[in-house]
Amino acid sequence: MTPAGDLNYHLYESGAAVAALDAFLAAYEEVYAEPPYNAGPSDVAEFIEHYQIHVQRDRMRLIIARDGDETAGFIYGYLLPAYTSWWNNVLTPLSKDFTHEDGTRTWAIIQLAVRKPWRRQGVAARLHAELIHGLDVERVTLTVRPEPEAEAAHAAYAKWGYREVGTSHPWEEAPFYTAMVLPLKAPAAEHTPAPRREL
Numbered sequence: 001m002t003p004a005g006d007l008n009y010h011l012y013e014s015g016a017a018v019a020a021l022d023a024f025l026a027a028y029e030e031v032y033a034e035p036p037y038n039a040g041p042s043d044v045a046e047f048i049e050h051y052q053i054h055v056q057r058d059r060m061r062l063i064i065a066r067d068g069d070e071t072a073g074f075i076y077g078y079l080l081p082a083y084t085s086w087w088n089n090v091l092t093p094l095s096k097d098f099t100h101e102d103g104t105r106t107w108a109i110i111q112l113a114v115r116k117p118w119r120r121q122g123v124a125a126r127l128h129a130e131l132i133h134g135l136d137v138e139r140v141t142l143t144v145r146p147e148p149e150a151e152a153a154h155a156a157y158a159k160w161g162y163r164e165v166g167t168s169h170p171w172e173e174a175p176f177y178t179a180m181v182l183p184l185k186a187p188a189a190e191h192t193p194a195p196r197r198e199l
Contacts, residue, residue: 007066007067007118008065008066008067009064009065009066009126009127009130010063010064011062012061012062012063012064013061013062014055017060017062017076018055020062020064021048023064023071024062024071024074025044025048027071027072027073027113027115028044028047028113029044030115031113031114031115032113036145036149036150054110057078057079057081058078058103059078059107060078061077061131062074062075062076063075063076063127063131065123065126071115072114072115072117072118072123073112073113073114073118073124073127074112074113075109075111075112075113075127075128075130075131076111076131077107077108077109077111078107078110079106079107079108079137080101080103080107080141082102083101084101086101086106086108086141087099089169089170089179090166090179091166091167091169092166093166094166098165104136104137105137105138105187106137106138106139106140106141107139107140107141108141108142109131109140110142112124112128112142114127125156125160128160132182132184135184137184138183138184138185139181139183139184140162140182140184141179141180141181141182142162142179142180143170143177143180144157144177144178144180145178146167146176146177146178147178154178157180157182160182161182161183162181162182163180163182164178164179164180165180166178167179
């Protein structure tokens with residue numbers, strides 16, 4: 001097994017990411033067939049449909065980690081547009097300053113997955129670092145299944161500097177997720193969230 005640092009990490013952007021779907025789709029199917037996702041053919045078909053939309057988003061970026069000819073893991077995301085509904089899905093009350101988007105402020109990570117043989121070797125951390133390297137944004141956001149379903153993921157995100165901001169419910173039939181944010185630089189003055197009183 002190749003160490004995480006010795007894997008090949010390939011960056012795909014915009015049009016190149018469209019053609020790269022076949023390079024990681026089997027890995028997606030394998031990872032998301034596991035609990036708690038239990039994804040079947042209809043879920044995979046829905047993912048493909050969504051991916052075709054995601055690759056058209058502004059500054060979409062995909063990273064694939066490869067061990068020789070095998071895909072070890074992948075991650076992708078894009079810049080949230082000014083008209084995004086991302087924060088509308090968060091059930092926890094958030095200030096308007098916090099949820100304001102202008103099309104340059106927030107990068108959203110949509111998928112991060114590592115296949116079993118390469119887990120707990122730093123592959124996810126390296127994928128994440130490669131994805132956000134050089135991003136000129138204020139913050140990164142993502143959603144993750146709540147604990148204890150995704151205890152390892154929560155621990156990893158906390159270690160990388162993410163903090164929980166609320167519970168997200170993206171559509172009616174969807175499960176509930178934990179919304180998290182990683183600050184990359186100080187917010188502009190007009191977007192600084194009001195201090196929250198600790199209970």
